[in-house]
Amino acid sequence: MDRSPSEIPPENLADLAEDHYFGSNPPPKDLDKHVALAREFIDYHSAAGRRLVLVTSGGTTVPLEKQTVRFIDNFSAGTRGATSAEYFLEAGYAVLFLHRQFSLHPFSRHYSHATDCFLDFLREGPEGGVVARDEDASKMLQVLRKYHDARDRNMLLVLPFVSISDYLHELRSIARLMRPLGPRGLLYLAAAVSDFFVPPDRMAEHKIQSTNAVDKKTVTGPRAEEEETFDNFDSSPSVPRSKSLVIDLDPVPKFLKNLVEGWSPQGMIVSFKLETDPSILVHKAKYSLDRYQHHLVIGNLLSTRKWEVVFVSPGRPDRWIRVPFRRNGSDSVAPVPDTQRDEPLDPKSLPDGEPETEIESLIIPAVKDLHCTYIRSVEEKRRA
Structure with missing residues (x-):
């Protein structure tokens, strides 16, 4: 006898949602190829006893047609992920970089995301070859x-995705x-x-037509424009062309609990929480941490995300990480960031332009410290 959702234990609901989603949404065509590459990369570093990080980066698309x-x-260009990957490599991690196709890559981001054309x-060199512009040559050589x-030492594997x-x-x-890696x-x-x-099952097979001109091939003349209507996923009654196209979206199941408890139960899991309202940022980060029982939520605001983030983790006080800066209107030397300040910065107090320091250069060492602590705690439990 079927039970109502309220009668099913939460852990079983998560498994049912996983089975339903992955059973009804086909895998990408290159999944087997990517899995083979990832397995080889992970096994190599697992055998070496090395720390390995999976960095996910960029935005996911939601297709409207098959x-x-x-x-x-x-809006995500993958700046946070690509930049973080470089600092993880500097910190000694092997990096598996799962990124949105055509979003920013580690290293090439310094040029592909510039306002200038690559x-x-x-410039053309004296012998007819291609060389770096004089003012960029030193930095480009370092990058x-x-x-x-990273590539020669097999420390970086890059794999793409497109859709959710x-x-x-x-x-x-x-x-x-990643299970064999443990903590x-x-x-x-x-x-x-x-x-x-x-x-x-609700997705249009072909391109959604903006008018019904195909259905009204015989209509010509001045009235033809008046007769055009938007198509709708649900084949609901036509609406005038000047009106909206209604798209019926379902919520994507929240699989972080499945990740924590089933997919990689011993790995340390770091999620991000981006908000635009400073009054709810920490609350939403703590809610996510309590709900999914993972290890760290990094909260950031859209307006200040390059200047500050907040670490929210179990059993620890909230920790703000900030890039040093000179406040607008101040003639003083750039101060040490106020890490004890327990509320977001006022965007109006920030200097114009980009920070001189990439905040990921501060985030990654802090994440590494937490990860080292996590590894020690798991190993101590094993010995106990």
């Missing part, structure tokens, strides 16, 4: 050496592969994951 022309996206960094060092479904299939598969595995979930999606 043969996708239109999709919903978000070709502006290059190039770091990149080749692609991302979740890849994340689940890779997290399961040495770190999952740093910096991707901007979509909260809503269109289930495949």
Whole structure:
């Protein structure tokens, strides 16, 4: 006899939601190839006893058609993830970089995300070859050496995704592969994951037509424009062209609990919470931590995300990490960041432009310290 959802234990509901989602949303075509590459990479570093971090980066698309022309996206370019990956490599981690296709990559981000065209960094050399522009040559050489060092030592593996479904299939598969790492595995979930999606059984097969001109081929003349209407997923009554297209979205299941308890139960899991309202940031971060029982939530505000973040973790006071800066209107030397301040900065107090220090250079050492503490705690429990 079937039971109502209220009668099913929460842990079983999570398993049912997982089975339903992955059973009804097909995997990406390259999943098997990516799993093979990830397995080889993870096994290599597991055998070496090395710490390994899975960094997820960039936004996930929400396709509106099976043969996708239109999709919903978000603003994420993958800056946080790509930058963090470089600092994790500096900290001695092997990095598996799962990123939105065409979003920023570690190292190349220094040029692909610049306001200048990449070709502006290059010039023709005296012998007819291509060389770096004189003012950029030194920095470009440093970045190039770091990149080749990471690749030559097999410390960086880059794998792409596009849609929300692609991302979740890849994340689940890779997290399961990380189980042999135990506590040495770190999952740093910096991707901007979509909260809503269109289930495949409600998704249009072909491009959604903006008018019904195909159905009214015989209508010509001045009235033809008046007769055009938007198509709708639900084949509901036509609405005038000037009106809205209504899209029926379902919430994406929250799989962080599945990740914590099943996919990678011993790995340390770091999630991000981005908000625009400073009054709810810490509350939402703590709610996420309590709900999913993972290890660290890094909260940040859209307006100040490059200047400060807050670490929310179990049994510890909230910790604000801030880039040193000179406040607007101040003639004093840039102060040491006020790490004890327990509320977000006022964006109006921040200098114009970008920080001189990348905040990820402060985030990653702090995450590494927590990860080392976590590894020791797990090992002590094993010995006890």
